[in-house]
Amino acid sequence: WLASMIQSTGLQEGIGNALAMNPDQLVLACQSDALSRRTTESMLDVARVLKAGEATWGSQEKSIEWLVSSVPALADNSPLNLMDTFEGRRWVMQTLRKIEYGDFS
Secondary structure, eight states: OHHHHHHHHOOHHHHHHHTTOOHHHHHHHHHOSOOOHHHHHHHHHHHHHHHHHHHHHSSHHHHHHHHTSOBGGGTTBOGGGGTTSHHHHHHHHHHHHHHHTTOOO
């Protein structure tokens, strides 16, 4: 599942950073039969953010473009750079909800 998410999004480095894994660790995780509980929880949270982005922007392509762009509402950070912590993912989700409801403050 991890490997398919990386392949479908092309966000290998960003997903690796979100999971606190270097490229070699990420490859091993993709080949593993099971991930640690912590990694699984983080991956599920990252997947939830990715799906929310697709729903908000209407396509995976537009969502990924937003994820790698500097966003003023996120203190000019890219959403992908904030996804290495639960709090960062929560902030990205809040921003997506604001965008979805037309609140661009």
